[in-house]
Amino acid sequence: MSRTCYGGSTAGPSPVGTVGPMSRLCSRPSCSSAASATMSYDYSSRTVWVDDLAPEADPNAYDLCPVHADRQGVPQGWTRTDRRVTVVRPFFSRIAV
Numbered sequence: 001m002s003r004t005c006y007g008g009s010t011a012g013p014s015p016v017g018t019v020g021p022m023s024r025l026c027s028r029p030s031c032s033s034a035a036s037a038t039m040s041y042d043y044s045s046r047t048v049w050v051d052d053l054a055p056e057a058d059p060n061a062y063d064l065c066p067v068h069a070d071r072q073g074v075p076q077g078w079t080r081t082d083r084r085v086t087v088v089r090p091f092f093s094r095i096a097v
């Protein structure tokens with residue numbers, strides 16, 4: 001009398017990504033804040049744009065939280081343009097002299 005157990009559990013290690021369209025997180029690895037801005041690049045004109053969070057994730061853009069969106073620098077010779085309408089800033093950064 002042998003009984004083979006196939007392990008009826010069907011719980012697979014494959015969590016389906018069910019991230020809502022408006023609940024994306026900051027793309028910084030060490031940051032888990034909700035993203036509020038989308039940063040995109042144009043290499044031909046060396047411009048970086050900071051926009052309000054895009055409705056859909058763009059593979060060519062980065063979602064950033066308010067803090068990282070403000071801290072994000074640009075390479076030398078590049079121009080950063082902040083086009084956000086709803087600027088959410090926890091504090092105004094001082095200009096270090």
Ligand SMILES: [Zn+2]
Pocket residue numbers: 026027028031032033064065066067068
């Ligand atoms: Zn962040």
